[in-house]
Amino acid sequence: MNLENILNNTLFTRDELIFLLSLEGDDMKKLLDRALEVKLREIGNEVYLRGLIEYSNVCVKSCLYCGVRSKNTNFNRYTLTDQEVIDCAKMAMDLNYGSLAIQSGERSDKNFTDKITYLLKEINTLSDGKLGITLSCGEQTPEVYREWFEAGAHRYLLRIESSNQELYYRIHPNDKTHNFQTRIDALNSLISIGYQAGTGVMIGLPFQTIENLADDLLFFKKLNVAMVGMGPFIPHSDTPLYEYKDLIAPDRQRLDLTLKMIACLRLLMPKINMVAATADQTLSPNGREEAVMAGANIIMPNLTPTKYREEYMIYPNKACVGDKPQECQGCLDNRMKSIDHKIGYNKWGDSKAFTNSK
Ligand code: 5AD
């Protein structure tokens, strides 16, 4: 295959994606450079922020990779008070972040879903509708998704984790609460309700192949999502998947594979919003900047009160855990300037893929 020819394509075959995901050295650099060029042409050099509120680590699921899985009892469970959530939203406005992302362990009881509805309404009133809100609260019924949409959430992130059903069941318990088809149905329901829907996968999982990752990219394209958040897998010692940590590639290789996934997806879906994940920075100090230079355009600075952050250890060594929100803002501004990008303050930063599809 000829790299230069492939890089001029806008449509890619599965074999071409496998070829691109296998590049190394100078050839890999050509792929990343091409993705940056396409990003700058299609959506520019602005990076949008989603102030992240890690609302609760109480979770009914027990995903085999996740540190806050219900079966892990080595830490405290917390849920923010209403006032703490409101304070985070105020902080986001003070820092000129145009959007919030509310992420939580999964619960589907009515107390929880009602509470999220209430908080969405409060935040909307407080910000006079100026703060965009992304939710990431797992699988819910279409009725709950609709209720939250009507209460003011307009983006929803639900990672498929792997679009390969066999791999999905190797990284999730094989029971009623972890069902592949339920997750696909949930994604379709989010799209049909009118959310800007996002999904994503972990990269570098044990048992995962390059072919699986190429299929993940084609899955995003087929579903025509408006946003994607994907990042490297980081083994957590209190989870069952830790047993297979020797099967995974070294940190730098998993980060490179993540960068190649981002770059390929930028070529495949030029206008979507794509997150530079905090997990990228866990693997390398400038990991998020590298992701932005490979085609990502969203960053999620953490607004969670510092005292809870240690308890939201989905994976170990999360970046910025000890930082105050104000410190993150200055730091991020400088980091983006250093790579000729700018932050889109006070903007929702909607996916241009979504606006165009209406
Ligand atoms: N390493 C990297 N990412 C992880 N996630 C959960 N556990 C890990 C891990 N060990 C990601 C999942 C989930 C998101 C909240 O965090 O993709 O959707």
Ligand code: FES
């Ligand atoms: Fe948090 Fe830099 S982004 S301190």
